[in-house]
Amino acid sequence: MQLQHVNVKLLVQNPGGASLEPLIPVFHGWIENQDAKDxxxxxxxxxxxxxxxxxxxxIGHEGNYSVDNSxxxxxxxxxxxxxxxxxxxxxxxxxxxxxxxxxRRLEAEPRLDGKFRFNGQDIEIFINxxxxxxxxxxxxEAFDADFxxxxxxxxxxxxxxxxxGEDPRSLFTAFVKAARPFAVTDLIEALA
Amino acid sequence: xxxxxxxxxxxxxxxxxESLAREIDIFETEISLRKQGKIDxxxxxxxxxxxxxxxxxxxxxxxxxxxxxxxxxxxxxxxxKGPNTMWDAPGMQRIKIPAGGLSGQQLETLADLAEEYxxxxxxxxxxxDFQLHYVHIDDTPSVMRRxxxxxxxxxxxxxxxxRNVTACPYSGVCPDEKFDVTPxxxxxxxxxxxxxxxxxxxxxxxxxxxGCSQHACGLASMHDMGMIAVTQIENGKEKRGFEVxxxxxxxxxxxxxxxxxxxxxxxxxxxxxxxxxxxxxxLGEKKNRSRARIKFLIQDLGIEKFKExxxxxxxxxxxxxxxxxxxxxxxxFQESPLRPGGKxxxxxxxxxxxxxxxxxxxxxxxxxxxxxIALPLGDIASDQLRSLADIAxxxxxxxIRSTVEQNIVLRWISQSDLVxxxxxxxxxxxxxxxxxxxxxxxxxxGTDTCKLGxxxxxxxxxxxxxxxGEKNFQLDDSVVKLHIKISGCFNSCGQHHxxxxxxxxxxxxxxxxxxxxxxxxxxxxxxxxxxxxxxxVIAIPSKNIPKVVSRLTxxxxxxxxxxxxxxxxxxxxxxxxxxxxxxxxxxxxADASDRSFFQDWxxxxxxxxxxxxxxxxxxxxxxxxxxxxxxxxxxxxxxxVALESGQIDEAGRTAYRSMLQAAKALVKIESSNIAxxxxxxxxxxxxxxxxxxxxxxxFAGGKFAHYLFSAHEKSAEPYTPDSARYxxxxxxxxxxxxxxxxxxxxxxxxx
Numbered sequence: 001m002q003l004q005h006v007n008v009k010l011l012v013q014n015p016g017g018a019s020l021e022p023l024i025p026v027f028h029g030w031i032e033n034q035d036a037k038d039x040x041x042x043x044x045x046x047x048x049x050x051x052x053x054x055x056x057x058x059i060g061h062e063g064n065y066s067v068d069n070s071x072x073x074x075x076x077x078x079x080x081x082x083x084x085x086x087x088x089x090x091x092x093x094x095x096x097x098x099x100x101x102x103x104r105r106l107e108a109e110p111r112l113d114g115k116f117r118f119n120g121q122d123i124e125i126f127i128n129x130x131x132x133x134x135x136x137x138x139x140x141e142a143f144d145a146d147f148x149x150x151x152x153x154x155x156x157x158x159x160x161x162x163x164x165g166e167d168p169r170s171l172f173t174a175f176v177k178a179a180r181p182f183a184v185t186d187l188i189e190a191l192a
Numbered sequence: 193x194x195x196x197x198x199x200x201x202x203x204x205x206x207x208x209x210e211s212l213a214r215e216i217d218i219f220e221t222e223i224s225l226r227k228q229g230k231i232d233x234x235x236x237x238x239x240x241x242x243x244x245x246x247x248x249x250x251x252x253x254x255x256x257x258x259x260x261x262x263x264x265x266x267x268x269x270x271x272x273k274g275p276n277t278m279w280d281a282p283g284m285q286r287i288k289i290p291a292g293g294l295s296g297q298q299l300e301t302l303a304d305l306a307e308e309y310x311x312x313x314x315x316x317x318x319x320x321d322f323q324l325h326y327v328h329i330d331d332t333p334s335v336m337r338r339x340x341x342x343x344x345x346x347x348x349x350x351x352x353x354x355r356n357v358t359a360c361p362y363s364g365v366c367p368d369e370k371f372d373v374t375p376x377x378x379x380x381x382x383x384x385x386x387x388x389x390x391x392x393x394x395x396x397x398x399x400x401x402x403g404c405s406q407h408a409c410g411l412a413s414m415h416d417m418g419m420i421a422v423t424q425i426e427n428g429k430e431k432r433g434f435e436v437x438x439x440x441x442x443x444x445x446x447x448x449x450x451x452x453x454x455x456x457x458x459x460x461x462x463x464x465x466x467x468x469x470x471x472x473x474x475l476g477e478k479k480n481r482s483r484a485r486i487k488f489l490i491q492d493l494g495i496e497k498f499k500e501x502x503x504x505x506x507x508x509x510x511x512x513x514x515x516x517x518x519x520x521x522x523x524x525f526q527e528s529p530l531r532p533g534g535k536x537x538x539x540x541x542x543x544x545x546x547x548x549x550x551x552x553x554x555x556x557x558x559x560x561x562x563x564x565i566a567l568p569l570g571d572i573a574s575d576q577l578r579s580l581a582d583i584a585x586x587x588x589x590x591x592i593r594s595t596v597e598q599n600i601v602l603r604w605i606s607q608s609d610l611v612x613x614x615x616x617x618x619x620x621x622x623x624x625x626x627x628x629x630x631x632x633x634x635x636x637x638g639t640d641t642c643k644l645g646x647x648x649x650x651x652x653x654x655x656x657x658x659x660x661g662e663k664n665f666q667l668d669d670s671v672v673k674l675h676i677k678i679s680g681c682f683n684s685c686g687q688h689h690x691x692x693x694x695x696x697x698x699x700x701x702x703x704x705x706x707x708x709x710x711x712x713x714x715x716x717x718x719x720x721x722x723x724x725x726x727x728x729v730i731a732i733p734s735k736n737i738p739k740v741v742s743r744l745t746x747x748x749x750x751x752x753x754x755x756x757x758x759x760x761x762x763x764x765x766x767x768x769x770x771x772x773x774x775x776x777x778x779x780x781x782a783d784a785s786d787r788s789f790f791q792d793w794x795x796x797x798x799x800x801x802x803x804x805x806x807x808x809x810x811x812x813x814x815x816x817x818x819x820x821x822x823x824x825x826x827x828x829x830x831x832x833v834a835l836e837s838g839q840i841d842e843a844g845r846t847a848y849r850s851m852l853q854a855a856k857a858l859v860k861i862e863s864s865n866i867a868x869x870x871x872x873x874x875x876x877x878x879x880x881x882x883x884x885x886x887x888x889x890x891f892a893g894g895k896f897a898h899y900l901f902s903a904h905e906k907s908a909e910p911y912t913p914d915s916a917r918y919x920x921x922x923x924x925x926x927x928x929x930x931x932x933x934x935x936x937x938x939x940x941x942x943x
Contacts, residue, residue, distance in 0.1 A: 004195045005308075025796035032257040042250060042264060042282065045326070045640070046794055047313055049654055051621025053573035054312035059326050061266065061280060064311065070575055081328075083195045128308055131196035131203060169300060169578055171307065 120181025533559020534608025638680025647697025651793030
């Protein structure tokens with residue numbers, strides 16, 4: 001069974017203090033410079049007016065980038081739309097690398113004043129296709145080993161925990177939490 | 193795009209009505225054939241449009257980043273899904289919701305699709321549809337199958353077809369209605385969809401149902417076919433029927449619908465719709481798209497001739513059992529509550545009280561209330577849709593409707609449940625007060641996603657909503673009740689003509705740069721089914737529109753007479769005074785270094801296509817042409833004043849002269865010796881700007897030039913109140929197009 005359309009969301013520190021509006025010119029700049037490797041960036045959609053919504057979305061052809069507030073959990077999210085070749089580990093790593101790279105750039109972006117920093121511990125992984133991965137026990141059983149393999153690699157064997165979303169209507173979601181904080185650059189290196 | 197696309201047909205086998213399943217299979221095949229180059233791109237474009245698959249901004253493979261035009265290299269290369277429309281470019285999927293009626297399961301389906309194929313947002317339109325944006329065309333068959341399994345179709349949601357049949361969302365529960373129009377609207381929707389007599393229109397056809405004549409909910413006056421519920425006594429018994437209006441529509445030039453029949457009994461309703469469809473298909477314009485709506489056919493024929501043709505057509509229709517087989521059930525149709533009626537609480541938090549004031553209205557059934565969920569900019573997130581489905585199941589028998597004000601209503605809420613309901617809505621981020629008030633602004637997608645957008649209607653709506661929301665509770669009650677509606681261009685998808693304060697996007701040049709503007713449209717009326725249309729007063733830079741709103745509303749609050757409506761206040765104040773009040777806001781900023789003026793709301797890119805280093809020589813030319821175009825606008829304003837004071841002929845002639853003035857302004861760019869002779873101006877304009885297509889709008893083509901040619905041909909004829917009014921609208925569009933033409937031809941070649 002293939003995991004495709006993997007989404008990875010890195011929760012940010014101090015979500016209450018962050019205004020989403022400054023992200024708009026930043027994402028426009030990414031389009032102008034076509035800053036995503038091997039991906040076409042197309043447009044920016046502003047949903048900052050929707051409570052607990054998708055926030056500001058940078059629309060791409062292969063994947064979307066966003067600072068997303070769904071579930072009232074603010075985070076930097078990568079949503080892979082195009083299929084990815086390889087193994088499930090390759091696909092999880094690909095989405096995580098893109099999310100981490102986006103997060104690193106947002107952390108370094110002077111116009112954002114450090115407002116979108118990864119909290120170091122909380123990562124959410126969604127499978128954005130209910131046919132591939134309905135949110136039920138069978139899917140959890142089928143993919144649990146994949147998520148653990150991925151998490152061990154990401155956190156270099158350090159302690160972490162995984163829980164899964166309960167609402168059968170929601171996307172299949174794994175909530176991964178590291179026992180201690182990690183820097184974005186460390187996680188990028190772990191996946192290199 | 194989705195790897196699961198190939199599996200949905202099998203997974204949903206048996207769960208989709210056979211006819212719909214077959215249609216979607218056919219569409220999927222057509223996609224394959226187009227990819228192989230076996231279907232012409234124009235034919236494929238209309239095919240997909242009739243399934244609600246629409247183009248979106250940047251689908252020509254280009255995007256201006258504020259400095260230069262950037263090519264978007266879509267992976268499918270030159271493969272197109274229509275003329276100049278790249279295959280891989282994200283598009284919009286429109287979803288028909290007849291009468292706005294929804295169930296919990298349907299909300300959940302929309303939630304799933306928004307999340308999996310779009311960007312996590314479902315958007316409610318001004319015609320009770322839903323739209324998903326940024327959808328890849330390869331995903332659309334899966335989207336359609338999953339919708340069909342929830343008993344929703346996208347068929348004929350776009351294209352030259354019968355669009356969503358809308359209806360008052362309060363039908364069946366409104367104290368002022370004659371009867372519940374819901375089952376009749378559903379019957380018409382079902383009957384006309386895919387009907388052979390509706391497949392050969394030159395343009396779209398929009399029907400609407402209203403339960404009464406006094407409220408706005410059905411907007412019958414602005415529809416191609418508008419039905420208002422009426423009753424009459426026959427043989428001592430009350431008989432249901434419909435006052436039928438035809439030929440209304442907004443668009444670039446708004447037309448009020450004309451009365452076709454004051455009483456059409458239910459058994460004649462569908463045959464009448466079929467007869468009208470046949471006449472429209474047979475006689476409606478097919479080549480000139482700008483004159484192809486039924487309103488133009490009725491105008492050209494005259495309403496009496498049109499009636500005669502339709503009645504003759506009616507006699508030729510073969511009997512169809514579907515005309516009447518729904519009527520018995522329709523008369524018995526009645527929704528029911530989940531919970532017993534109750535009494536509204538007298539106490540509650542401040543936010544609850546505010547919410548009750550603006551978001552609830554009593555039903556005609558005692559103990560029940562309709563609750564409006566105000567959606568900012570018509571947007572609702574997937575999680576919110578699922579929460580709303582739960583809420584609807586918990587408090588009602590899933591009696592949910594979308595509205596033309598881009599909101600959702602829950603009907604049959606027991607008044608004793610209001611506190612609990614409000615808590616549940618607040619927890620879902622859906623409990624905001626302000627429904628139907630000045631902060632509840634309707635806006636079309638505009639430059640966010642629409643290919644035709646000129647200015648950012650959603651950006652402006654968001655900004656106004658924020659500013660007005662901050663002081664909403666200090667606003668005068670008379671101001672709180674006003675309606676603001678915004679369109680990104682002249683096409684009126686935001687229904688700006690029927691707002692108290694309407695705005696539509698235009699562009700103007702200032703100091704050598706293009707600046708996003710909005711025309712301020714005043715004098716419209718939302719109530720009485722959108723009974724009167726506003727007229728443009730002045731074009732103001734986008735960034736000054738919040739000041740326009742403040743000035744007008746402050747003036748209204750301070751100077752209104754007892755009980756005076758905004759429309760009456762506008763009429764009493766007069767266009768001359770209104771323009772005087774706003775004209776300083778039309779000027780460029782004193783500080784030329786303030787670049788924000790040259791950007792639109794919510795978009796950091798420089799709006800202009802022009803090089804910032806425009807030379808002085810070009811600047812001189814700019815000044816001269818702009819001066820002439822400004823003169824044309826002044827003349828047009830005089831025409832509006834003449835119309836307002838009842839000088840019909842003067843109004844028509846002045847509007848015509850304003851068009852000549854604008855045409856002459858353009859001709860002078862190429863030939864400074866142009867005389868004032870109208871025939872000469874039109875001839876030169878045609879040769880230099882129409883035949884060369886320099887005047888052509890990228891999307892509307894030569895439409896606006898035809899307004900001039902038509903006005904010139906008819907210039908010897910006397911004007912009627914209607915024709916003068918239409919000409920004023922057409923002149924405004926012509927002048928706007930002249931500005932755009934000038935902007936295009938004066939922009940540097942690389943821009």
